[in-house]
Amino acid sequence: MKTKKYDVLNTETGRLDPTIYSDEEIYKEEMEKIFGRAWLLIGHESLIEKPGDFFHTYMGEQPVILSRDKTGAINAMLNICRHRGARVVRTDDGSCKSFVCPYHAWTYGLDGKLEWVPGEEELYDGTIDRAEMGLKKARVATYAGLIFATWDHDAPSLEDYLGDARWYLDLEFNRSAKGTKAFGPHKWVIPINWKTAVDNCSDWYHVPYSHASAANALTRIMGAPRMTSDVLWKKKGRAAFVNGHQVCFFRLPDDSFDGNPYGMDSTEENHAEAIERLGELRGDGVMLGTHSLFPNTVLGFRIVIPRGPNETEFWHFSHTNAADTPEKQREVALEHAAQNGAGGHFESDDIDNWNQVSQSGKYAGAREIGQYINMGIGNTTTDDVFPGQLSDRFVSEQNHRFFYSRWQEFMNADSWDDIPLDPMKANFEGTASMDG
Amino acid sequence: MTVTTKGALGELFDESLYSTINRFYIAEAWLLDERKLRAWLDLFTEEMVYYMPRRKNVNRKELAREIPERGTDLPFFEDNRKLMEVRIQRLESGTAWAEEPPSRTRHLFGNLVIEKVEDDGTVHAKTAFICHRSHGETTTALYSGYRVDILHPVDGSWKISDRTVVLDANVILDKNIAIFF
Structure with missing residues (x-):
């Protein structure tokens, strides 16, 4: 489906259509077309200095966990449990070994991998594919300590984006x-x-x-x-x-x-x-x-x-x-x-x-x-x-x-x-x- | 004659002192709500600090770091007398748009507890507050929190040298903190 085309700015007169500020449909489209594609600043390396540290942030409207895992790598993950959608992290920041969803205790590693599901054998009969059910991850890149992330795997590198x-x-x-x-x-x-x-x-x-x-x-x-x-x-x-x-x-x-x-x-x-x-x-x-x-x-x-x-x-x-x-x-x-x-x-x-x-x-x-x-x-x-x-x-x-x-x-x-x-x-x- | 006993909370309780500090805070509330900000600032000493830390969302077992220690974080306010003068002078200018036209506020200070009285008369007191702000046509904000003060007896009244304001909020639900507590 072809994208709707906007023409909100007259580049010869500088006239701008103010509808872009108040329209609910335009806003919804922005969340997808802009915040779903762009590299977004979400934090700073000094906020998660040590392995196990996490900081709660947002990519557009969406809640995101920024974490440093055991290998020292930085992860940005949608803070929404793969089971029913509850937020796995509910604090501003902290340090931990794993993220446990408060609803049914699905447990994720610092890198977002699903590590444990209660009743995996007894209740689910071993049908959960844990490898496929990690937290949704964003692409992460840093520039001079600033941490950026994007949901779009087709986005250019952060270096090219900047x-x-x-x-x-x-x-x-x-x-x-x-x-x-x-x-x-x-x-x-x-x-x-x-x-x-x-x-x-x-x-x-x-x-x-x-x-x-x-x-x-x-x-x-x-x-x-x-x-x-x-x-x-x-x-x-x-x-x-x-x-x-x-x-x-x-x-x-x-x-x-x-x-x-x-x-x-x-x-x-x-x-x-x-x-x-x-x-x-x-x-x-x-x-x-x-x-x-x-x-x-x-x-x-x-x-x-x-x-x-x-x-x-x-x-x-x-x-x-x-x-x-x-x-x-x-x-x-x-x-x-x-x-x-x-x-x-x-x-x-x-x-x-x-x-x-x-x-x-x-x-x-x-x-x-x-x-x-x-x-x-x-x-x-x-x-x-x-x-x-x-x-x-x-x-x-x-x-x-x-x-x-x-x-x-x-x-x-x-x-x-x-x-x-x-x-x-x-x-x-x-x-x-x-x-x- | 002053009567000093232990209050219901185990705090020092001197009827006369309690009454005078309470009246001081009632007078302070009226100064703020009647927009007499310069007179309000004169309730503080020259070496004053007006401090408002952030308040983080942390787990119960980590409550010790809910309010970051002074000197380690980015508080909302950590103003000395000069910076407070800037704020008051700004508001008096007529072009401080955050408060132009000025808000209608109502501060209720209560739950006074006198925690300590030093030998030189310095008083350590805490109060709880509710403050309603109405700005422009329909904008409103409701603040609640508590304050911890160090007060000194000066010329028959009191001067505050150190005020900590802690809001009962994580994300502030107001367009700017352009009022005082």
Whole structure:
């Protein structure tokens, strides 16, 4: 059966159909066509350090157990018992030898294999094929400690999926051979369509007004850098877009917010390592700004978990450079949380905007007038040094348009064969790799 | 004359102290609900910490790690005086959209237990609370939890130097925690 074709964005005018935020049928299709196919960020290696450790997470709406088995391998498994569908794991995390379903005690190994069924001989007469009845497993891959999974066995490798976006992601996640450490997450439920939190990752247009109260108070009391329009609109960085992933980057030293001579690094030593691992330009001259990974990883290490067209569970992790001292890591983590956690100065002020953008799809008047993401339209460029499709200015709606075009590519595709990947062209200077 | 006895729960029970701390918390609730946030912040010392840990879903036998130890995790709040000033100044600005227009809240603080009184008069007290938040037209959230405070007698009243707020929730069912407890 041919897939229904969506045409929700006019790429010449930037007009967007808000029905995509509120329609129940579209939402159901997203769960299959996007969350059933894409590589999804589901955790971090530091959350399951030792064999036996597990962490409960989600792939789209679906509950997933992330575990490290006896061999040290990482497994992502649907947290649904093969017998009757009860959840095998009911805690946030822990450490164990096997997973026992609380309903009838079907018992699975850390790798998801069905190990034991009560009454296997006495009640089932030996008819259970245990080899066929393990927990449903997802494909797993890691990038610099971040753990991704996909249900689609035809999906490209994670390396190809991230593509040249990794050139930018390395700026934050791959600075040290020690990797990063994850703290958290905060978990809270917000009344928004998941996409509004994702496209917002490239939206620096809203910052001087939506976040004025937070930025101004932080400047006045803490001496934090100003985030006013006269500062932000002149940034030399750009928005870049690769394979559905949105990146906003800053150029150092010109765009530096706080004048730290080591850019993102806290010490001269860390800075030297970052240059060795990323090369001179990436280690010293570019800073990762806000970013998202298609479909639902937002700004750093945060996940928006869809719960319905107008309900999303937000997970906020803070991630820190493991090369930093524990005290420094804690300071960074707490700063992240104070700004963008459940009670964050910045995050708190976004929710009603996203809620109302999402709700607008329900109203005939809003569907008639549409929404507009047309800033900087027609001005996208490419560059020999900076990978991806680049905006002409730092503040732009280029990535909003590309995000919804990518959404449409997934929704209109019959399979991964119909989903294009940008060719990899970036020059990955330095020693950092997918493996950290 | 103060009468100190053991209360029903075995806690220290001094009628006069119990009454004064109870009145302090009642006054605090009215400050929050009448949106007198600067006056509310003045109930804390300069060295204050306002702390709200996460609360994890763990098995009964592992309850010791339900509330992660301070300093090891990512709490919802671990704010010093300066960060709290940021929060209050932000809310006063008129453009803190999470609370613009402001919520209607009702805090009920009760079940006061005074756990310890130190020689210098420092009081360790815990209270349970229910708080209802109504925001915008129809958004509501219901919070419940408990608070553990360290209070110091200052100029005939009390100042809080350390407050821990523990919510009775794993996933927070509110769009943001833009109110205080």
